[in-house]
Amino acid sequence: MKTHIIxxxxxxxxxxxxxxxxxxxxxxxxxxxxxxxxAGISNDAEAGNSIYQLQGVWTDQHQKQLxxxxxxxxxxxxxxxxxxxxxxxxxxxxxxxxxxxxxxxxIRKNVGGVLVSFDPQRDTPAQLSMFAAQRQLDDQxxxxxxxxDQVRELSMALNVKYQKLAGGQYSHSGNIYILDKQGNxxxxxxxxxGSVHNADKVLARLVQR
Amino acid sequence: xKWLTTFFLVxxxxxxxxxxxxxxxxKLPHARVNSAGMAGIPAGTYHCFLRRKDQPATVKVxxxxxxxxxxxxxxxxxxxxxxxGWARSKVSHLFADxxxxxxxxxxYEIGNDKIKNSPVTNVSxxxxxxxxxxxxxxxxxxxxxxxxxxxAPKGMAQGARLTRIILAWYDHPNxxxxxxxxxTYQNTYGLYDMHxxxxxxxxxxxxxxxxxxxxxxxxNVSSFTCAAGSLNSxxxxxxxxxxxxxFRQGLQARYTIQSLGFRCAKDY
Numbered sequence: 001m002k003t004h005i006i007x008x009x010x011x012x013x014x015x016x017x018x019x020x021x022x023x024x025x026x027x028x029x030x031x032x033x034x035x036x037x038x039a040g041i042s043n044d045a046e047a048g049n050s051i052y053q054l055q056g057v058w059t060d061q062h063q064k065q066l067x068x069x070x071x072x073x074x075x076x077x078x079x080x081x082x083x084x085x086x087x088x089x090x091x092x093x094x095x096x097x098x099x100x101x102x103x104x105x106x107i108r109k110n111v112g113g114v115l116v117s118f119d120p121q122r123d124t125p126a127q128l129s130m131f132a133a134q135r136q137l138d139d140q141x142x143x144x145x146x147x148x149d150q151v152r153e154l155s156m157a158l159n160v161k162y163q164k165l166a167g168g169q170y171s172h173s174g175n176i177y178i179l180d181k182q183g184n185x186x187x188x189x190x191x192x193x194g195s196v197h198n199a200d201k202v203l204a205r206l207v208q209r
Numbered sequence: 210x211k212w213l214t215t216f217f218l219v220x221x222x223x224x225x226x227x228x229x230x231x232x233x234x235x236k237l238p239h240a241r242v243n244s245a246g247m248a249g250i251p252a253g254t255y256h257c258f259l260r261r262k263d264q265p266a267t268v269k270v271x272x273x274x275x276x277x278x279x280x281x282x283x284x285x286x287x288x289x290x291x292x293x294g295w296a297r298s299k300v301s302h303l304f305a306d307x308x309x310x311x312x313x314x315x316x317y318e319i320g321n322d323k324i325k326n327s328p329v330t331n332v333s334x335x336x337x338x339x340x341x342x343x344x345x346x347x348x349x350x351x352x353x354x355x356x357x358x359x360x361a362p363k364g365m366a367q368g369a370r371l372t373r374i375i376l377a378w379y380d381h382p383n384x385x386x387x388x389x390x391x392x393t394y395q396n397t398y399g400l401y402d403m404h405x406x407x408x409x410x411x412x413x414x415x416x417x418x419x420x421x422x423x424x425x426x427x428x429n430v431s432s433f434t435c436a437a438g439s440l441n442s443x444x445x446x447x448x449x450x451x452x453x454x455x456f457r458q459g460l461q462a463r464y465t466i467q468s469l470g471f472r473c474a475k476d477y
Contacts, residue, residue, distance in 0.1 A: 049303045155415060156334060156462030157303060163416035 051157045052183035056150040058116075061128035061143040068154075071142065071183065075206040076112045077199075078177045079191055080151075080160050082119035082170050083131040092174050092191035093135050099176070099189070100140075102200040110207045113141040116154060118162055118170045120145050158185070180206045241399075247274040247475060248399040255356045268352045275349060275357050276472035278390035278401045279328035279409065280340060282312070282319050288340045290317055295336060304335035308465040327387040328407045328470040334462035337410045337471040346473035348412035351457075353474060355450070358403040360396040371404070375449040378405040383468050404449075410471040414457045 052069040059065055077096050081089040096113055103111060115137075117123035123131075128143035137143070146154070155162055162172035174191040178199055187202045242248045252272040289295050289310075296316035300309055311331050314320020332340075334348075341347050349357070361371055374394060393405035460469075 048301075051303065053301055053303050152413065153335075153338070159415075159461050161415045161417070163413070 048182070048184055050183035051154065051179070051185070054150075054153055054157055056146055056153070058144040058146045058150065059125055060145075061125055061132050063125045066142075066144075068183065071112065071114060071179075072181065074110050074112055074181055075186070075203050076114050076179045076183075077203075078114040078116070078158070078179055079175070080116045080118055080155060080158065080162070080172065082117050083123050083127055084119065084168065085170070088174050088192060090135070091194075092176060093137075095189075095191055095194065095196075096176055097135075097137070099196050099199045099203070102196050103203060107204050107207050109140075111140075111203050113137065115141065115143045116151070117143070117145045118151060118155075118164075118172060119168070120147055120151065122168065178202050178206070181209070242277055243274070245274075246277050247473075248277050249273075249477065250275055250353070250357050250398055253356060255352050270353055270356045272477040273349070273353055274475040274477060275353070275398070275400060276346075276474070277399055279407060279470045279472045280337075281326050281390055282329045283325040285310075285329035285332065285340060286313075286317065286319055288343055292339070292343065295339060300336070302463070304339075304463060305333040306463050306465055308467075309333060309336070311465075312467075321386065323386045326389040328390055328402075330387065330407055330467055330470045331465040332410075332470060333465050334410050334414065334460075336465075338412070341471075341473040344473055346475045348410060348471060349474035351411045351413050351416060354409065354411045355453075357398060357400060358396075360398050360400070360403075362394040362396055372449055375404040379449070379452060383407075387468075407468050407470045408453070408456055408466070410469065411457070414460055415462070417454055417458045 052067075052072055054068055057065050057067055077099055079092050079096060081092055083089070093115065096115075100108055100111060100113060115128075117128065123143075123145050125145070128145060131137075132141060132143055154160075158175075158177055160173050160175065162170055165171055176189045176191045176199070177185050178187040178189070180186045186206055187199060189197050189199050250270075250273050253270050255268040255270050293299060293316075294301075297310045297313065298316050308331050310329075312319075312321070312324060319325055338348055359371075362374070365371070388406065390406070391401040393402045395401050396403055460466075
């Protein structure tokens with residue numbers, strides 16, 4: 001009986017994951033939507049998978065308020081972190097820097113970096129600004145804080161998993177996302193692999209598109 | 210085998226502990242149902258079945274309101290009419306996959322009277338979340354939902370019978386036309402169909418973190434080493450919870466599934 005139930009559970013989980021291919025890993029699926037965007041079609045059904053459709057006003061490390069759609073126009077390297085994280089977040093940020101640094105200067109200047117905080121309570125603009133200085137993130141980086149709802153919605157759109165733990169820590173998945181100029185996810189990179197993978201090639205392609 | 214391990218790691222995340230003397234839902238005073246069709250759920254303690262070292266043994270659930278029944282096709286139609294951006298042909302692919310509202314005849318038409326009062330399914334998390342906001346409500350958290358769903362059916366003993374309802378439902382495929390809401394059982398809070406009709410979205414379903422994810426923020430899931438030990442002590446109700454957690458961990462917010470709907474919550 002026990003085995004039966006366990007197997008049924010696994011089957012359920014597998015069923016869900018088999019029916020739904022991980023949209024995150026692939027880029028080509030969105031080609032049609034991107035074409036529609038390039039053609040300037042604003043119909044909602046043609047807006048594709050751009051995460052810039054998410055509403056809500058964020059505050060950055062300079063106290064500037066912006067919607068995600070303000071990030072449109074150039075490819076972005078994006079991850080969700082919290083600045084009090086002592087273990088994996090610094091590694092994720094370093095890997096994002098490494099990806100940017102691997103790009104030729106002419107391409108790099110057209111690629112932005114975005115860090116979104118899980119922790120609206122402690123990650124004030126001042127804290128984000130200090131973190132940017134500590135991590136030597138230049139003015140091509142946006143560090144954003146929003147409210148709990150916005151953070152949850154963005155995590156859903158990116159398929160980031162997270163949970164607040166006792167003591168103000170967060171448990172979270174650690175992917176780095178490469179967004180195209182319109183905000184569609186073009187690639188996801190394991191933020192802890194310590195490797196650039198082919199993110200540089202993806203970005204070079206996205207910049208020139 | 211890796212799947213098995215993953216499965217139990219997920220399952221032990223927040224499964225309810227039933228046989229703990231205090232705050233048993235069945236012993237609480239009769240919950241009131243307000244005119245908006247929401248039941249008051251008294252504050253209580255949700256006992257984590259197993260936990261990581263850095264997590265508390267219990268989660269405090271504040272008093273909150275929860276819809277007595279799941280949102281129906283008829284109710285969701287009103288939302289879509291008022292918010293055409295959520296019509297089937299207009300919804301963004303970011304917010305719902307291709308199966309969105311596929312049981313309906315058209316953008317603003319259910320087309321099947323039999324399911325007007327059945328739970329709306331084939332709705333994504335984003336759609337459920339938008340509906341809740343439109344109603345001035347929100348989705349229940351995972352802890353709130355599990356806590357409220359653990360209450361015994363009215364007039365029945367806590368425990369065995371509820372498990373039987375859940376497992377019997379798990380064993381049978383859903384009919385093509387889902388039965389109407391309030392067609393299974395009512396629990397001691399006044400809530401209908403918490404088990405036995407559909408699966409339900411929760412606000413933070415993506416807080417279930419499994420080993421397959423690349424990391425878990427420094428507090429690695431491998432500290433779940435006690436999970437294997439739980440196999441001997443876990444009772445059948447825990448298995449029913451395992452299945453819900455397994456289901457949730459496979460979801461993404463844009464997915465739509467024939468047996469997955471939702472109900473709304475509100476702060477007290």
